[in-house]
Amino acid sequence: xxxxxxxxxxxxxxxxxxxxxxxxxxxxxxxxxxxxxxxxxxxxxxxxxxxxxxxxxxxxxxxxxxxxxxxxxxxxxxxxxxxxxxxxxxxxxxxxxxxxxxxxxxxxxxxxxxxxxxxxxxxxxxxxxxxxxxxxxxxxxxxxxxxxxxxxxxxxxxxxxxxxxxxxxxxxxxxxxxxxxxxxxxxxxxxxxxxxxxxxxxxxxxxxxxxxxxxxxxxxxxxxxxxxxxxxxxxxxxxxxxxxxxxxxxxxxxxx
Numbered sequence: 681x682x683x684x685x686x687x688x689x690x691x692x693x694x695x696x697x698x699x700x701x702x703x704x705x706x707x708x709x710x711x712x713x714x715x716x717x718x719x720x721x722x723x724x725x726x727x728x729x730x731x732x733x734x735x736x737x738x739x740x741x742x743x744x745x746x747x748x749x750x751x752x753x754x755x756x757x758x759x760x761x762x763x764x765x766x767x768x769x770x771x772x773x774x775x776x777x778x779x780x781x782x783x784x785x786x787x788x789x790x791x792x793x794x795x796x797x798x799x800x801x802x803x804x805x806x807x808x809x810x811x812x813x814x815x816x817x818x819x820x821x822x823x824x825x826x827x828x829x830x831x832x833x834x835x836x837x838x839x840x841x842x843x844x845x846x847x848x849x850x851x852x853x854x855x856x857x858x859x860x861x862x863x864x865x866x867x868x869x870x871x872x873x874x875x876x877x878x879x880x881x882x883x884x885x886x887x888x889x890x891x892x893x894x895x896x897x898x899x900x901x902x903x904x905x906x907x908x909x910x911x912x913x914x915x916x917x918x919x920x921x922x923x924x925x926x927x928x929x930x931x932x933x934x935x936x
Contacts, residue, residue, distance in 0.1 A: 704771035796898035801830035808855030885916035
């Protein structure tokens with residue numbers, strides 16, 4: 681399952697885009713992974729000296745100690761809306777809204793990977809459907825590759841009025857229980873420290889956001905369902921959320 685990583689940033693000269701570029705490069709340094717920055721293909725016709733100037737401009741946007749580790753061939757041409765990303769993690773605050781087949785890491789407001797407590801966990805929400813199982817199956821190995829040693833599984837359930845138990849774990853349905861059991865087994869195999877947080881949140885997306893803050897998580901891992909009707913909980917979580925978030929891609933894994 682652990683099948684990559686190449687880290688790809690998307691060229692965007694605006695301040696938020698440059699923050700994401702620096703975040704992506706710092707991530708590649710931390711986990712020792714190849715790094716590229718994808719520049720729109722429409723710039724491919726630039727004269728060689730202007731392409732070099734663009735590279736040099738990007739290089740100067742990095743912290744001084746990191747500039748030597750940014751070779752000129754790390755700047756590649758492509759179009760992120762249609763590019764086939766295989767075995768790559770794309771760092772972008774915008775691409776997750778356009779592509780469902782790509783693993784996208786949203787830095788949100790952060791400029792450097794690991795700004796938060798390096799010992800902090802990753803939060804992985806799950807439900808009783810295939811999206812939760814998908815996040816566990818493919819997300820856990822990826823989170824391990826990103827250097828995490830702790831995970832918190834999060835689930836929001838409905839209280840069964842016919843169930844007198846005060847333990848919310850006793851109110852989880854069979855599907856969610858099975859997803860959690862499989863996740864615990866996978867996490868043990870990968871060497872994670874783990875815990876599970878179950879609550880009855882009135883709104884799932886708000887529950888996820890609060891749980892991330894309460895647990896001090898420095899990453900949240902989400903996966904969309906196979907179908908989408910309107911604004912799903914993933915979009916609601918991402919809207920204005922300050923914690924870096926990994927949204928797992930779908931289609932390429934399903935055909936490969």
